[in-house]
């Protein structure tokens with residue numbers, strides 16, 4: 105590998121992000137695919153997995169080693185450019201902390217005493233324990249936690265074996281509330297990538313949504329283009345985020361009061377008749393009742409709750425409504441803020457409807473896809489038991505996916521039936537679920553904890569069996585069928601060989617299937633047979649997909665301007681300003697503001713977001729990204745820091761309302777945050793000493809999330825309801 109100095113790395117990532125590529129946007133045959141490898145360098149297209157945006161990328165391989173990772177110009181997500189994390193994929197392959205072989209626990213759980221074993225022994229052990237649990241308690245007593253494209257076949261095998269309990273933090277800890285709120289309003293969630301037409305917008309409104317720190321590639325690039333086009337940007341954030349620093353209006357809202365602001369904005373739009381009356385008349389359901397519900401939400405009412413001047417609230421509403429329908433009210437993504445997040449998402453959805461910007465150019469488009477045939481696989485067995493997490497309606501009427509924290513609660517209580525094993529694929533539950541003590545207590549109840557990961561993550565530290573997956577650069581995964589302005593298929597394929605005894609996740613799933621007695625559910629010898637079948641049966645060339653990495657579908661209308669006819673899959677077949685479904689289930693049919701708990705004396709609300717060069721807790725041991733940002737800092741209002749005698753860059757610890765104390769972290773004293781909250785980027789302060797570079801670097805926001813509120817509609821867990829004191833180091 106070419107030694108990559110920090111300086112050169114920065115140059116690469118800046119070029120990757122900022123510069124306009126000379127390649128046309130939709131080349132039929134890119135130079136790198138047509139030309140034979142020169143100078144011993146082979147280029148292989150694949151999909152980035154440094155985060156879940158799944159950008160199309162090109163691996164440059166020399167002498168069997170990956171030395172550069174760049175964007176695939178054919179891919180609609182990257183358009184030839186990766187974010188800094190994608191560029192650093194090389195560090196994921198050569199991370200010295202990688203798991204190398206299967207491990208069996210020999211000491212007490214969590215004490216990290218292992219025996220390296222063969223795959224045969226590891227998978228034989230897993231199958232034997234799982235079959236014993238099935239015989240005694242039924243397959244429902246095994247739960248699966250998973251995330252990412254690599255999970256596909258493990259999920260399939262376990263479901264074929266009888267698993268019905270499965271959840272991922274990307275729902276209840278991420279976009280679940282947002283998608284539920286939009287589905288209740290329009291009949292459809294937004295999924296990923298969210299169809300925001302930033303490229304064509306004439307006014308962008310961001311609540312939270314810290315694009316630029318949230319590095320989702322295409323959104324960041326379209327955002328940069330919008331700023332260059334001098335599109336007015338309105339940012340609502342208690343902290344002056346990177347996006348807020350580019351904004352025409354920054355509204356430093358009192359945390360937790362966004363719903364009051366949204367209701368006030370809607371009141372202003374209705375009162376001043378600035379909404380799209382035609383859209384509402386044609387597509388709206390229950391508008392009069394809605395109007396009646398929000399009539400008390402005047403600017404004075406909103407100002408009192410949000411801490412924002414009434415004039416600023418009104419000025420922002422006048423600004424963004426003057427650009428409708430090309431006004432984009434960004435729907436957000438990580439919506440697990442305060443526990444009433446589905447209702448906040450409903451308010452965002454209704455504000456979009458008042459702008460008439462659903463299905464419009466410059467607003468939210470209705471994405472299209474490409475039809476891909478499904479490989480004929482046997483159906484899953486049924487079960488006469490309910491899901492243990494209540495996400496099938498018993499507890500969370502509107503949850504469309506499994507609820508992690510509720511599955512954890514079922515493991516703790518043994519109700520409605522005991523959960524005796526967790527299989528965990530690609531998700532670090534000790535960081536991404538609130539209240540770590542509950543996660544550890546639930547693990548204590550298990551007869552079996554299997555973790556499949558690439559590095560010694562914190563959750564792997566508690567496993568009975570650790571299965572070392574290959575990295576995404578060493579394996580095939582299921583096809584990625586993308587939804588967007590056009591549909592596309594993206595292929596993940598291996599670009600280098602696994603360096604040790606790591607195995608691809610599809611292979612692990614297939615081997616396990618044989619040992620679990622459900623081998624028939626994987627009726628192909630290798631994954632290429634499966635992938636080729638799907639691609640060719642769908643009328644595409646497998647060889648071309650292997651060569652180019654991306655196959656684009658034909659253009660379809662995605663906005664009214666392109667000829668799209670709007671339709672809504674709600675009970676009324678309209679946009680539900682008033683939700684009969686919510687009313688029938690005993691919830692507010694129109695969102696209502698309720699105040700959230702305030703900080704105890706001497707405490708600050710802990711708010712959180714993303715570090716631009718890291719993904720959650722999974723990239724801290726990547727040498728290049730670690731070099732760029734080894735730890736986090738706690739943002740403290742400069743006046744607060746002065747009053748407490750805290751100097752910029754001085755170390756403090758954070759003690760939360762329940763007495764949990766963080767690892768030491770540097771203070772960033774800044775005017776760019778309100779004085780009632782502090783901010784910490786998520787993903788640091790990792791506690792597994794086997795992560796040599798990343799161990800205890802910075803403070804873990806997750807560790808301080810001991811309190812959470814649960815969204816009663818879909819089970820999402822809030823994390824912004826925790827409060828901390830700043831403790832000076834002795």
Ligand SMILES: Nc1nc2c(c(=O)[nH]1)N[C@H]1C(S)=C(S)[C@@H](COP(=O)(O)OP(=O)(O)OC[C@H]3O[C@@H](n4cnc5c(=O)[nH]c(N)nc54)[C@H](O)[C@@H]3O)O[C@H]1N2
Nearest residue numbers: 312313314318319340359360437438711713716718719720
């Ligand atoms: N670099 C990088 N990028 C990522 C990721 C990553 O790990 N690393 N993860 C990706 C994923 S999965 C997701 S879900 C997204 C998440 O990214 P977003 O969806 O953008 O996350 P948010 O929580 O909406 O935004 C965090 C911002 O909200 C502000 N905030 C906190 N409390 C409040 C409040 O009460 N009101 C308002 N209006 N603002 C508040 C914070 O100050 C912060 O600026 O990021 C994605 N992009």
Ligand SMILES: Nc1nc2c(c(=O)[nH]1)N[C@H]1C(S)=C(S)[C@@H](COP(=O)(O)OP(=O)(O)OC[C@H]3O[C@@H](n4cnc5c(=O)[nH]c(N)nc54)[C@H](O)[C@@H]3O)O[C@H]1N2
Nearest residue numbers: 277278438530531532536556557561573720721722786806
């Ligand atoms: N406190 C707090 N909690 C949060 C959030 C937050 O901001 N703060 N954000 C929430 C959000 S928005 C989301 S989307 C979720 C994200 O949660 P997850 O997507 O589950 O992300 P991580 O917790 O980083 O766990 C990813 C794990 O997968 C492993 N891994 C990486 N690549 C591979 C691979 O190829 N194969 C296998 N088998 N494993 C791999 C990593 O080493 C890591 O242990 O977290 C949520 N939880």
Ligand code: SF4
Nearest residue numbers: 152155158159187190
């Ligand atoms: S946004 Fe960045 S890390 Fe995520 S897939 Fe794209 S290039 Fe990779």
Ligand SMILES: [Mo]
Nearest residue numbers: 274278279438
């Ligand atoms: Mo997320």
